[in-house]
Amino acid sequence: MSEPIRVCVTGAAGQIAYSLLYMIANGDVFGREQKVILTLLDIEPMMGVLEGVVMELSDCAFTLLTQVIPTADPAVAFKDVSVAFLVGAMPRRQGMERKDLLSANVKIFKVQGEALNTYAKKDVKVLVVGNPANTNALICSHYAPTIPKENFTAMTRLDQNRARAQIAQRVGTDISNVQNIIIWGNHSATQFPDVANGTANGKAITDLVDTSYLQSEFIETVQKRGAAVIAARKMSSAMSAAKAAADHVRDWWLGTTGTFVSMGVLSDGSYNIPKDIVFSFPVEIQNKQWKIVQGLNIDEFARGKLDITTKELLEEKEEAMAICNAN
Ligand SMILES: NC(=O)c1ccc[n+]([C@@H]2O[C@H](COP(=O)([O-])OP(=O)(O)OC[C@H]3O[C@@H](n4cnc5c(N)ncnc54)[C@H](O)[C@@H]3O)[C@@H](O)[C@H]2O)c1
Numbered sequence: 001m002s003e004p005i006r007v008c009v010t011g012a013a014g015q016i017a018y019s020l021l022y023m024i025a026n027g028d029v030f031g032r033e034q035k036v037i038l039t040l041l042d043i044e045p046m047m048g049v050l051e052g053v054v055m056e057l058s059d060c061a062f063t064l065l066t067q068v069i070p071t072a073d074p075a076v077a078f079k080d081v082s083v084a085f086l087v088g089a090m091p092r093r094q095g096m097e098r099k100d101l102l103s104a105n106v107k108i109f110k111v112q113g114e115a116l117n118t119y120a121k122k123d124v125k126v127l128v129v130g131n132p133a134n135t136n137a138l139i140c141s142h143y144a145p146t147i148p149k150e151n152f153t154a155m156t157r158l159d160q161n162r163a164r165a166q167i168a169q170r171v172g173t174d175i176s177n178v179q180n181i182i183i184w185g186n187h188s189a190t191q192f193p194d195v196a197n198g199t200a201n202g203k204a205i206t207d208l209v210d211t212s213y214l215q216s217e218f219i220e221t222v223q224k225r226g227a228a229v230i231a232a233r234k235m236s237s238a239m240s241a242a243k244a245a246a247d248h249v250r251d252w253w254l255g256t257t258g259t260f261v262s263m264g265v266l267s268d269g270s271y272n273i274p275k276d277i278v279f280s281f282p283v284e285i286q287n288k289q290w291k292i293v294q295g296l297n298i299d300e301f302a303r304g305k306l307d308i309t310t311k312e313l314l315e316e317k318e319e320a321m322a323i324c325n326a327n
């Protein structure tokens with residue numbers, strides 16, 4: 001059993017955190033041999049609710065959970081953390097796009113970037129879940145100049161999981177038999193869920209499923225799944241978002257084995273995506289370092305989709321920087 005690591009979850013009194021904290025404390029993210037100290041950040045008015053979450057964590061009697069520190073102070077929450085799940089942000093309501101949250105949420109990520117820069121370990125791994133996740137991750141990293149840019153990522157794993165589940169149902173196979181579907185771009189309705197390199201039961205998905213479905217209904221279902229959940233639940237996805245956050249950080253911490261996963265990462269210009277936007281790419285991970293999978297074929301259909309989501313991310317970046325510079 002190794003020394004405990006400090007792990008911060010923001011928005012810890014909210015609905016995603018309620019599922020996510022269980023998975024972290026249960027060993028589903030860092031493995032069954034890794035003890036954790038959880039620092040739980042939320043805003044001052046939520047401290048009473050957070051106290052209830054702390055009671056429940058205690059009552060779960062997790063053997064890997066060494067200590068729980070609830071706080072409304074980022075300096076306490078981020079002190080010496082190895083991993084930060086940045087969940088705390090306003091969720092969208094029915095009829096909104098995620099980018100409509102920019103003005104409300106981006107300032108949170110500016111402040112938290114500055115706090116991570118001052119208090120966290122320099123090799124801290126940051127996952128931004130709060131929407132609009134890609135642009136919030138970009139802003140967070142911008143305000144944390146002493147932490148390497150590659151340590152800031154945005155969550156598109158929920159989109160990958162959704163895409164995988166849709167294809168498994170369509171083909172009539174188990175999820176575990178579906179691999180290498182890629183989410184390109186923004187965690188938004190412009191994202192491109194791409195099956196060109198994907199397999200189901202070891203065969204190309206493009207040979208098993210008709211192109212007209214793959215190029216229209218499939219893409220739209222994944223792009224609009226978050227809105228469909230909101231329409232049905234009257235609240236945004238939480239259990240599936242927590243599972244995706246756990247999957248994302250588990251793979252970052254423990255590595256991938258021969259398959260791709262999708263993560264929003266700072267573009268290095270791969271696939272002609274402009275540098276300096278946080279864009280979801282297929283990555284492989286070893287020794288806690290992700291690498292963008294290179295050399296995949298991008299046909300004309302795919303290039304058109306990549307251009308649309310790139311344009312949206314460039315617009316979001318401009319708006320976010322304007323908001324931050326005005327404050
Ligand atoms: N990337 C994804 O795939 C994905 C998936 C689902 C939800 N989300 C986003 O995650 C975010 C959280 O969703 P939720 O359902 O848990 O919302 P929620 O409203 O249930 O919880 C959010 C929590 O964050 C807290 N909070 C607000 N400002 C904070 C701050 N400055 N510091 C710390 N905590 C703060 C709130 O008090 C609240 O407890 C939303 O922005 C939502 O849109 C992203």
Ligand SMILES: O=C(O)C[C@H](O)C(=O)O
Pocket residue numbers: 091092098131158225226227229230236237
């Ligand atoms: O759709 C939302 O607003 C929440 C989340 O981003 C999702 O994809 O479910």
